[in-house]
Amino acid sequence: MKAVLIKNAMSTKPLPSDKNIYETECPILYAMEIIGQKWKLPILWYIADAENQTLRYRELERKVVGITATMLTKCLRELEADELIKRTQYNTIPPTVEYALTEQGRTLIPALESVYSWADQQMKEKTGQ
Numbered sequence: 001m002k003a004v005l006i007k008n009a010m011s012t013k014p015l016p017s018d019k020n021i022y023e024t025e026c027p028i029l030y031a032m033e034i035i036g037q038k039w040k041l042p043i044l045w046y047i048a049d050a051e052n053q054t055l056r057y058r059e060l061e062r063k064v065v066g067i068t069a070t071m072l073t074k075c076l077r078e079l080e081a082d083e084l085i086k087r088t089q090y091n092t093i094p095p096t097v098e099y100a101l102t103e104q105g106r107t108l109i110p111a112l113e114s115v116y117s118w119a120d121q122q123m124k125e126k127t128g129q
Contacts, residue, residue, distance in 0.1 A: 034084070037075065037078075041112070043060060043085075044105065047085060047101055048105075053100055054098050054099065055098065056097065056098050083104050084101065084102060084104060085102060086100055087099055
């Protein structure tokens with residue numbers, strides 16, 4: 001397979017020139033499959049921003065405005081399956097469930113902060129601020 005190289009100040013990234021990018025093992029596409037859905041980033045941000053990086057289910061439900069309980073549960077299960085968050089259930093009445101970032105989830109936060117900074121700068125340039 002031929003590859004086109006993109007160079008920047010930090011590294012060289014091979015891009016396939018003779019294949020559909022979606023048919024390759026692309027780290028960016030892999031990451032977007034995991035976190036690229038509408039609700040996953042807000043969920044991760046709220047957990048990361050919480051004290052001890054832990055939130056109860058009901059707190060998440062209140063903070064992530066507009067999400068349904070079904071979608072919240074689905075996203076939480078997917079993030080747990082991808083080992084970005086961990087679920088802890090306490091046997092209380094009513095049951096208490098907490099979600100926290102895993103070590104792998106914590107390593108994602110600086111990357112998201114970098115994307116945030118880049119996007120913030122782009123938005124400011126477009127609006128002339």
